[in-house]
Amino acid sequence: MVKKPTKNTSGRGQRDLKVKVKTARGRKLSSTLWLQRQLNDPYVKRAQAEGYRGRAAFKILELDDKYGFLVPGARVVDLGCAPGGWCQVTVKRVNALGDRAGKPQGTVLGIDLQEVEPIPGAEIHQLDFMADGADDQVKAWLGGQADVVMSDMAAASSGHKQTDHLRIIALCEAAAYFAFDTLAEDGTFVAKVLAGGAEGELQKLLKQKFAKVANVKPPASRSDSSEKFVVATGFRG
Structure with missing residues (x-):
């Protein structure tokens, strides 16, 4: 399960908040950490956006x-x-x-x-x-x-x-x-x-x-x- 980042309402400026991934039943912790890293990797996001x-x-x-x-x-x-x-x-x-x-x-x-x-x-x-x-x-x-x-x-x-x-x-x-x-x-x-x-x-x-x-x-x-x-x-x- 992917937990969506919460909205920033502090009024101190916007920032990119990390996506947190909960460990699902049957999924190893290493897999959860890998998924979380992928979801927060700027190069992964750029590759998707630019078609690589x-x-x-x-x-x-x-x-x-x-x-x-x-x-x-x-x-x-x-x-x-x-x-x-x-x-x-x-x-x-x-x-x-x-x-x-x-x-x-x-x-x-x-x-x-x-x-x-x-x-x-x-x-x-x-x-x-x-x-x-x-x-x-x-x-x-x-x-x-x-x-x-x-x-x-x-x-x-x-x-x-x-x-x-x-x-x-x-x-x-x-x-x-x-x-x-x-x-x-x-x-x-x-x-x-x-x-x-x-x-x-x-x-x-x-x-x-x-x-x-x-x-x-x-x-x-x-x-x-x-x-x-x-x-x-x-x-x-």
């Missing part, structure tokens, strides 16, 4: 605002693209619909293990990017090499913090090797990682392959989450 499939869309928006890798005409591969928020943002930024006069038209290719609802301007494929020949298949779909490979993937949670950290680092490393095989020279790799101490080898590897490697936590990333994003630019080929 999830609050994660704002993470790639904020990263691109800072580093400027989603340029009109770019060819972009989004690994683990479900539910599609990153693709939605990218379609607009690279001009994949070709609706801006004089701007080069880009390409957005979404890859995921599961089916993803179609996204106007994006080409979505159901594919395991770690399968043999996946990099060649992606380059065939693109008609060449990618300018950006990005990933917001996370491994299924085990409930054990260190295990989950190791899993997502392994997934990020796999995405990085995929990027090495598909990126054009001077390309960009963007991926989510979890802070936890095992990312040193990944950082070392990326610094060998890219001119610059930055680690950033965008404002849309929740403060209580250990996630951060690596943005590697200037692929050396």
Whole structure:
């Protein structure tokens, strides 16, 4: 049961009051807390208002605002693209619909293990990017090499913090090797990682392959989450 916020009648100015959620019979406290957080999350509300499939869309928006890798005409591969928020943002930024006069038209290719609802301007494929020949298949779909490979993937949670950290680092490393095989020279790799101490080898590897490697936590990333994003630019080929 959701308890509606009470009206402010104090005369001291309006303020956004939080929605409180009562724990229903049969619902775990953790589920209640998650629901309450969702209902009060400004990024969730913005995503709904602006038509994005999830609050994660704002993470790639904020990263691109800072580093400027989603340029009109770019060819972009989004690994683990479900539910599609990153693709939605990218379609607009690279001009994949070709609706801006004089701007080069880009390409957005979404890859995921599961089916993803179609996204106007994006080409979505159901594919395991770690399968043999996946990099060649992606380059065939693109008609060449990618300018950006990005990933917001996370491994299924085990409930054990260190295990989950190791899993997502392994997934990020796999995405990085995929990027090495598909990126054009001077390309960009963007991926989510979890802070936890095992990312040193990944950082070392990326610094060998890219001119610059930055680690950033965008404002849309929740403060209580250990996630951060690596943005590697200037692929050396």
